[in-house]
Every structure is written in structure tokens, then in C-alpha cells.
Amino acid sequence: MLSIIVSILCVAVIFFFRRRERLPREIPLCPPSHLGRDVRLRHWNETVPNDGLLRFRDTGVELLLVTKPSILHEILVGRAVEFVKPQVVRDRLYPTTGNGLLFAEGDEHKMQRKALNPAFSYRHVKDLYPIFWRKAFQLVKCLEKESETGEIVTIRPWARRTTLDIIGVAGMDHDFGALHEPDNYLVKQYETMHVDPSRGEAIFGYLLSFISSPLARFVMQNIPTKRGKALRAGSKAIREVCARLIQEKREQTAREASKDATATPTTSSKDLLSVAVNSASLPPATLVDQMMTFLTAGHGTTSHALQWSVYSLCKHLDIQSRLREEVAYLVEREMEGEEEEEEEEEGPTVTAAEIDSLPYLNAFVNEVLRFYPPIPSTVREPLQTTTLEGYKIPRGTKLVIPISIANKDTSQWGEDAGVFNPDRWLKPGCAHTGGALSSSSSLTFLTGPRSCIGAGFARAELACLVACLVGRFQMQLEDPNKELTLNLKGVGVAPEDGVRVRLTMV
């Protein structure tokens, strides 16, 4: 086995050095740095003079860091079809996301996006607020029990289970019941897939990605390491769950149609699964991949965002109190009506208009997403050798889009870009821009045709979760002076310790 691996490595190295054109030497080169993944990008941007592009080396390969807003706009909006997601990113995410909308390109992407858009229109998302609110309140009830013991609560597992349930109910018409089940099957599958690759595996995978042949991918996907096995088992399990949900939805659709022979065989529902199952443009064979994409993209990110929200509230106790005052009446209304509602099926509820009309809540959500973007960077590569700012950029060059740097760029946000301040969104005319030069200065959901399709869904979900938590609990970090370290496992970034807090009911 070892000799096969060494041979493949040698082939990869030869391929790599033969195929790569060099990047122009005029683009400044960053010095080596031992800082963490995203921290070093920020460090280089601040310390190496540049006109919008920086070269840096990672595992011996030269990459480009894009720092200028106009170049970012060119890559993400103006010339988005020319700059695609690299195969190495697809290979890394494929086991959890499958091959759905996230990885479609060109006309195929346009067609899929058009078919799925109705499930994310405001007209539909506004009807989901009560679902978000009800789950958020179920989370509050669970945390009340935890807080009574006086123990420290780690937010991460609760955030993961709640957001998984939300994408299940709101997106797929199915409650996974994870919130009340710490050992939930699906949650465990995702957890087992967050095994870090060993150093050798990482280098091997990276070099192989430059060959970019089906053989190389086949080797990587079938490599019999501990991590490889965990990824395959988890991926298979998630696929099976998605396939089951699709089958159930098809049966439900058929039942509804047979009740009324004159009706077209579709459910009236606009949930994601119904839209996908009933779409003439999405081939049935690709539905499992689409659902995997939404299940993964739709809960990992919002779980991170919720952890950052609680972290920020604990770091800024004045903001916490002010926010509590704003949402108090909604939470009190639920608490008061709780006994009556227990007898009814529906449980607590709220309208989209009520949540959307809370200025400080929405400003806070916008600021958390700007300041702590759950996905702090992404990557693109040109399909063909091209130019940017007059520099020749060889085909396949990896261009790093530093979301977290753009979100704090003083040329866009002003001198206080590095300060956490929800009030920036409350100034006249700033509700959508936060006072930045444009509404696309925040790249948390990216911008352009490949921006996040679930942005509206995610904002509304987060607003409901934050309102319920802050309205019911006073939150304090276990150790307010502890230095922040980051958890980089899986997709996105969250606090390493999962945000350990003391909750006091208010």
C-alpha cells in the first residue's frame, strides 16, 4: 500500500511542477507565517503593501489572496461564470453536501437555481417564521431545565440540534427530533465526519488534487484511512436519510393527487423538498444530492452563527440588555400564553412582520453576521488563463476570497470597521448597508449569482433564535477573560469551546 501511495505522490509532484504556470512576480509575495488559517490572511493584508492581490504559499503551492473590493466584485459578480469552485473544494465537501446546487456551474447552475428559488422567496420564507420561533422556544424550554441545575451550558450541541431540526421542518417537512435527542442519529453522522485529516493525508490529497483526474479522486475517496472510512459511512447515512424523505414526499404527493383526480399531482406546499420533488427541471436522479446540499448548508452555518450570537451577547452585556428590552414583550407573551398553548396543537407563534419590525434585533443579527462570518473565506479559480488588474492569472490558480477581511475593510465600512457595533445598521438609510459603501460590502453570504440562496431563511431563523434566547436568559461566559480560539473542523468557523455559558432565567 505504502509503495502505491509513494508512486502516486511522485506522479502528483511531477504533474504539479510540469503543469503550473507561475504567477507574475510583480504581485507581492507574503512572508511565511505560523499564524492560523484566517488570522494570517488578515495579518498579511495589514502588513504587506498591495494593490488588491497578494501571493502566498500553502503546502508549497502559490495562491492569490484578493483584497480589493473592485476585484472581488469582478470575480464574484461581473465575471462569475469565468471563476468557478475548484475541484479540491468539491472533493472536500462532496461527502456531506453531495453534488447539488452548490457545485453546479454555468447553464446547469442557472436552471437549478431558477427551479429552487421559489422555496427561498420572501413570500415563502415569511410563512416559516412561526416554525423558527416554535423551535427556538423548544430550545428555550430545554435550556431552562439545564439552567436550573446551575451547570455551565455548552451552546454548540444545542445549536447544532436546533438548526438541524429547523432545516428539517422548514425545508423538508420533517422533524428530525434532534433537539430532544442528544444522540440523534443524523447529528452523530455529521459529528463522525468532522475527523481532521492526518498531515500525510492532507498533503497527499492536496497534491493529488492538482492531477484532477477521475483516478486521483477515486483514490482519495476510497483511501482506507480512519477519516476516509468515517466520511464514507457518514455520507452513506446522510444519503439514505435524504432518499427516504424524498420517497415519503413522493408518496404524499401521489396520495394527494389520487384524492382529487382533477388536481395536478403536486402538493401545494412550497417547502424545499416539495419544490424539488415537483420540479420538472431537476432530474429525479439528482434530488438526493440537492437535499444533502440543503441539509448540510442549511444547518452547519446557522449553528455557527447562533454560537457567535451568544458569544457576542456575552462579550457585550450592554447590547444584551438593550436587545432583551426590545424583544421582551414577544417572549413574555409566549410565557403568559404557555399554559393555554400547551392544550392547543400549535404552540407559540410569531409573525414575520413582528420580527422584521424589531430594529435592534435585526441590526444585531446583521452585525454578528458581518463581524463573525460563519464561513470566513472561500475559493475560486479561473476556467481559462485570464487577467485581473492587468496581471496574467494562469488557469487553475486558486484565488482566496477573504470574506472576514472584506467584512472589516475600512475603505468600505469606515474607521470603526473593527468594532462590534449593531448601531451602524440603525443610522438613517443604513438598514441594508450598515453604512458601508454598498449592500454587497458584507460578503457573509457572498454576492452575485453564486451568493447564498438561503440568506433570507438564515437571517430570519437567527433572529427568532436570538430573540427567544436573549428574552428568556441572562447569559454570561464561563470565563469572560478567556482568549478566543477557533474551531476550524468541518465547514466554517466557530469558537473552539462551543461557547460555555452560565444561563440565568429572567
Ligand code: HEM
Ligand atoms: C448564517 C448562515 C449561512 C451562511 C453564513 C451561508 C453562507 C454561504 C456562502 C458564503 C455561500 C457561497 C459559497 C461559495 O460559493 O463559495 C453559500 C452558498 C449556499 N448556501 Fe448558504 N449560508 C448560510 C445559510 C444557508 C441556509 C440556511 C441554506 C439553505 C436552507 C443555505 C444554502 C446554500 C446553498 C444551496 C448555496 C449554494 C448557492 C449557489 O451556488 O447558487 N445556506 N452560503
